Amino acid sequence: WQSHGWYYEQKLGRWEWQRARIFQTVEDLYTQSYVLPFLVPMLENAGANVLLPRERDYNKQEVIIDNDGSKRGSTYRETNGKETWRNSDSAGFANLREIWLDGENPFRMGTARQTKTVSRGEESIATWTPDIPEKGRYAVFVSYQTVKNSSNDALYSIYHAGGKTDFRVNQQMGGGTWIFLGNFDFEEGTSHRITLSNRSKRTGKIVTADAVKIGGGMGNIARMPNPGGFETENTKSAEEQTQKEMLASKINYSPEISGYPRYAEGARYWMQWAGVPDTIYNRTEGKNDYTDDYASRGVWVNWLAGGSSVL
Template sequence: MRNKLFYLFATLFVACSQASAAEIGARTRAEIAATLSRIVAREVSGGGVRVQAVKVGRGVVEIHASIGLSYYPFREENVAAMRDSVRALLPAEFARSQIVLYTDRHEIAQLIPMACRTPAAPDPKAKKKKRKQGSTGPVPFVNRAGRPLVTRLSALSQPDRGLAGRHIALWQSHGRYFDQKQNRWRWQRSRLWETCEDLYTQSYVLPYLVPMLERAGAVVLLPRERDVQTVELLADNDAAGQYRETQGVRAWLDGGAGFAHRKFVYVTGENPFRDGTTRFVESVAEGEPESTASWSVSVPEAGEYAVYVSYESTPRSADDATYTVRHLGGESKVAVNQTMGGGTWICIGTFPFAAGEQEPVVLTNRSRTAGRTVSADAVKIGGGYGNVARTAGEAFRADGADDDDYAERTSGYPRFCEGARYWLQWAGFGEEVYAPKGHTDDYKEDYMSRAHWVNALMGGSERMPDSTGLRIPIDMALAFHSDAGVRDGDEVIGTLGIYFTRDKGGRFEGGADRYRSRDLTDLVMTQIVADIRRTWEPEWMRRGMWNRSYYEARVPGVPTMLLELLSHQNFADM
């Protein structure tokens, strides 16, 4: 009897569900799709929405929409309004039903950036459950460090929130590269309207974006040369007349491998950071006689120059090695956390220098903590010209060609014009970072190297504890591009964002959802589009947020966004 009653009720329930689902028929689905498309179109171009499935349960209507809905910048208020708009289209019996909208495998409320969500009120009962089962809420991406890599002690203001102490990996799209098939250096992107993406994006990143982020307290790292100066000055402990030491109560001693400038041109596999040595001294407390290292250069022309330092990182390194930069504006003190970032160029700022012989950089062993080690290696001032020489591999050489036709040669351009692949070799990174294709395809190695560089920076940090790297706690990565495309007439193409969430089980190390990359993409795009609409062009277009497997978006182990600011080939965008 019980079984008969069970089957009777089950049959009635299924019949009711089917009847309800049938009432949400093709016409209603089309109206829902049209309504969602109109809502999305208010903010996003190219975001047409289709209803792919409707499921009706007890008091719940689930609507599964196409990927176009995911391009919308969801916030708590517009999510509620969107659900109400859909509910108004449903038959009367669904007036009190919960409306659940899915797109890109997520309910739309889950696509609200964490920073824009109202924190849930604490529930005393939930606390006991959390202690037993662990937190079930969204996990933020956090990559902690005791002290940031670089602290500008002499800055006029010291931010203490927001971006303060955050580490950002940032790059300005493409650069000049060696085309092995054509056996020549060339630009990666075509030249049109007197511009080229290889140079165009730098006009935003170098003079504006990097300084803005640094003034907000962030430490910004780039895989390309940031200084447009064609002069490059090098001073190293291994070179006579460029380096001197003073000795207090602690003596300078020989350290491990470091930078040395042994060659004017570097070829495949050569690493200048394995050619030299470093020096180190034990740190002393304030008030004790200090030991110092200083570097000398001859500046050929007055101007502003980026200053880089290199050093060795060890388990005993000081986290506040203090450099004093002497320049036309006086003296600026910068603390470098030498527990991370050893064995490469670390930029400590851009400063104005007079022409002539000078000793612009001095390092002291005074520290908050005595008994640690302070390392001294090399100083680089300015950008210079590219010094990595390339030639076509054997597979690309013509039969019977003269060897002179395949002599290794540099680009002949300032280093800031070149792609990341060549800077990363000059900056001491391994071939696994800058040549993941085995030196066979410089074009692909350039964009691939940028992604591998992010992971090389953060290897050994909290979010990549099992990887070997520079232990820099990178918080996010941003690839700043401009797009290629043309529209007829005066139509704007606008701003596009790209991220990827499907790799490594959809999680970052530590458990944060890779949809934190979507959060980043949404917030950056929202700010950029709002600024452009308010300041320059009210009709500026916001394009989609693509969840696609672009290499630069997929490989980094941090929340990453690939930004296409505008179309540099479209007249209306420019």
């Protein structure tokens, strides 16, 4: 993955880079300057599915289209065929606020939709129509819920400036987070769309529909020194994870966002926006973002794998 990132240093009450500036760059940005444009596409072109603990799109614009409501001119709609869309029993994504505080999970704030699959007859389709703010290249992420009897071949179609691209997504895994499909060119406005069909090789399975995210966006996780006290020293990855000396701030801080594009931020903040449980990214219980950032990545892999006594 892309190494470290812009993080909130509680001892100083400010956002800063994790690594020192050297040769007119920082490791926080330098590593991803070749990981994202070269290494990741190479792996994907070889057939790998690459999941990253940080935002992978450099685009500062972000469009969220969701069944629980969208902003600007973006819309979500459904058409019913042989089977009917209904609310899923699982919680889903909702973009309820401009900034998110510690522990808040957008993937527990809303609803998701679901229907049964059909192999023949009229299909049911969910359609996300984004209002693209400006012409450009954007990453497209989908989200859904993994439920009992989920389909393993959910058919997504992206209608972009270059035509139409189809994806078969295994919804038996990856529910409740952002799943990257690809980077595509979009024109400004509402001429493009993403669809999900319930057409499948197997009848009676479940496909679920939740939010679609287009673009990388700006950081929206607000941080402040832990009111109960924060660690006075950062624990290095090579050191034993022991309790550090605690210090309580004498200044009344308010939560503040980074002011940086999300791709520049550390993994801790992307994980929260991506619906990862706070037990994964909040390893120090809000006392040290530096430690949380690197310590959470391996645990995140374990979470993605479904948990393991080995990992």
